[in-house]
Amino acid sequence: MSKTIKKIGVLTSGGDSPGMNAAIRSVVRTCAYHNIGCVGIYRGYQGMIEGDFKELGPRSVNNIINKGGTFLKSARSQEFRTPEGRKLAHENLVKEGIDALIVIGGDGSFTGGLIFNTEYDFPVIGIPGTIDNDIYGTSHTLGYDTALNTVVEVIDKIRDTASSHNRLFLVEVMGRDAGHIALNAGIGAGAEEILIPEEDLGLERLLESLKKSKTTGKTSSIVVIAEGDKTGKNVFELKDYVESNFPEYDVRVSVLGHMQRGGAPSCFDRVLASRLGVKAVESILEGKSNLMVGLLNDKIELTPLEQAIKGHTEINKELLRVSDIMSI
Structure with a gap:
């Protein structure tokens, strides 16, 4: 990817999770720090198809770090599953001058982003947001x-x-x-x-x-x-x-x-969301795409989106043993 990034779109998709608002805030303020525009896309991929966009600046994300859910709303979009729906979404992004996309969600949301990138060579970075903690490439997902x-x-x-x-x-x-x-x-x-x-x-x-x-x-x-x-x-x-x-x-x-x-995100989720948001924006500015930002060994690392989607998280066998011992 060689094009200059002037504006990044951010959306939340799939089930909501505490920490999503904190991640949006981090994305918006990191964009402002690097003097690039940021656009909030409401209702996930469906909002992208309908052009439901709003310019976001540092003050537009005041006082949301402590709130659960997502102020950008979330929705599941059957229309985005079709080539026609994705074509309309791409046209709206181009019309708005959006050069790259940050998707906050789970594997279904990442799958949509990966397909979109394949079809339109549109830069996509994923931030894992799901309480189930079932995304490969991170020890903790937002909200877990x-x-x-x-x-x-x-x-x-x-x-x-x-x-x-x-x-x-x-x-x-x-x-x-x-x-x-x-x-x-x-x-x-x-x-x-x-x-x-x-x-x-x-x-x-x-x-x-x-x-x-x-x-x-x-x-x-x-x-x-x-x-x-x-x-x-x-x-x-x-x-x-x-x-x-x-x-x-x-x-x-x-x-x-x-x-x-629901509920206010824990301190851990607020800090994690802030770290992931910064890494997501700066990865795009470095010309990276089709990656997910995640936490591994307390460091923010990048995992290919395809691997994040197809990989399987492992249950901690030591915890199973601890559980057996504690239940005596």
Whole structure:
């Protein structure tokens, strides 16, 4: 890429996550620092197709570092999946004088950016924003740390009720394809058992664990379950199964759902977002494209977008062992 960059567009796409606003702020202010323009693209790729743009300057991103969600909004765009939709999006970018794109989102958002770059040779840099922490090439995605803290805080409250009534709580957390939230929050909240998609522990193992808890004197238990775990068809079927084998248990289900996505980002996510935003803009100015900025060994590193999309994150085996030991 040899063209001079005078204006960068930034958008958020897919599921929102705490820290997205902080990342937008970082992109806007880094652009201002380097004396180039920055345009906010509202509602992700759909806004790009509809030309929903707004010039952003340093003061337009005041007081958003502490806010969850994304003030640029997010949307899923079926139209952008078509060549016609992408052609219209490109025409709008050219008309606006936008020379490069920063996409804040997950693998679906990065896939759209990669296809767009292939078709139009348009510079794209990705910033990973998803609470599931399931993007290859970074140890932490934006929003993951905040989601963990939210889940632990909620489970702490649930434990108060579990202990008061001698109840077993099945707590479902987000993680359709990855168990990072369940595993880390489960250990942090002292869960008796943790069920994740990566480890098919099975119903018998769960019953054995609950039986052991009973014999060692535990009168209440918390089981944290990632939504993608297949121990039961769903958490409510799992509840019925446990009750049929342990009629003495008063089993309750708590599905945390979208409360995990919301809330003010943690200090960690705010700092990470600031670092990633600076690196994203400066990578574009250095002539780089088709890369994702991420955190590896506490350094901001670049990973090819294709690798970030196709690579698989690994569950921490040491944490699985720690979980087993702590649940005794």
